Amino acid sequence: MAEQKMIEVPFQQWVNDKELWVQLNDLMMQESKLPGPRVNLELSDHFAKQFAHPNLTDTGWELLVSWTDITEAEAGVNDPREFLPFCAVRALGAYYSYAGEEQQVVIQNSIKTAMNDSRWRVREASAMALxxxxxxxxxLLRQLIDMWEKGANRLEQRAFVAALAHPPLLKKKENTLYCLQLAAGIMESIDGGGAQHEDAEHFRVLSKGLEYSLSVFVANEPEEGFVMLERFAKSRDARILKIVKSNLGKSRLSKKYAAQVAEILKEFDKIR
Structure with missing residues (x-):
């Protein structure tokens, strides 16, 4: 099937004219692909890029803030209107490095709120904003995560690892080593029993994120990464073992690093 051509939208004009906001809202909801299994990521990408510059007007800022304020009660999961906060959070991330200090604080609060949203797509938008x-x-990203890491809940931790498991961020070794260190700290908090009395759904969301993100980090820095996986493969916590085994099964590790994967899997045989 041929790819659908991106619709041409004069975003700058519509964003900066309040009289056209209704028209913009309607178009975004109409093109959202909601309800449905996959939101219109191409359109949200295009929208977010409109804000990757230092010249955001007060009107444009007001639009984004108003969209991020749309609650689940107003736009639940799979409601076409959910696309508006999804796009707004992503756009705030695109603008963040150009924003002034006061605006950055507002953006920080919006992203952190989105991390804890009950709607999974809005949570995903927070990771994409990061x-x-x-x-x-x-x-800048590291400063944000370092500021939030202490005391972060499971949904926030999931946003961190999902955001960092992004190949363009891992081109420098120091970046990947930071990701491995952060992930190891989260794994340690689980291994210590910290998740046992928490919200089961929130832990499930974090676990799903860890079950693939570690393999992304390890594939970029295999020497340090496999040392980490081997350490956690010796855990007696079933939750930790599930996360490790899932990552070892990812093709980015199992195909290129078959020997290292096989060696760590021996630890699982010892547990049986």
Whole structure:
């Protein structure tokens, strides 16, 4: 099937004219592909890129803030209107490195709120917003995560690892080593029993994120990465073992690093 051609939208004109906001809202919802299994990522990419510059007007800022304020009660999962906060959070991430200090604080709060949203797509938007920040300046992203890491809940931890498991962010070794260190800290908090009395759904969301993200980090820095996986493969916590085994099964590791994977899998045989 041929790819659908991206619709031509004069975003800058519509965003900066309040009289056209209704028209913009209607078009975004109509083209959202919601309800449905896959939101219109191409359109959200295009929309977010409109804000990757330092010249955001007060009107444009007001639009984004108003969209991020749309709650689940107003637009639940799979409602076409859910596409508006999804796009707004992504756009705020694209603008973050250009924003002034006061606006950055607002964006930080919006992204952190999105991390904890009950709607999975809005949570995904928070991770994608962090990716945009990291692509502009990994130091900025690291500062944010370092600020939030202490005391972060499971949904916030999931946003961190999902954001960092993004190949464009891992081109420098120091970036990947940071990701491995952060992931190891999260794994340690689980291994210590910290998740046992928490919300089961929130832990499930984090676990799903860890079950693939570690393999992305390890594939970029296999020497340090496999040392980490081997350490956690010796855990007696079933949750940790599930995460490790899932990552070892990812083709990015199992095909290129078959010997290292096989060696770590021996640890699982010892447990039986």
């Amino acid at each position: 990716q945009s920040i990291g692509e502009d300046d990994f130091t």
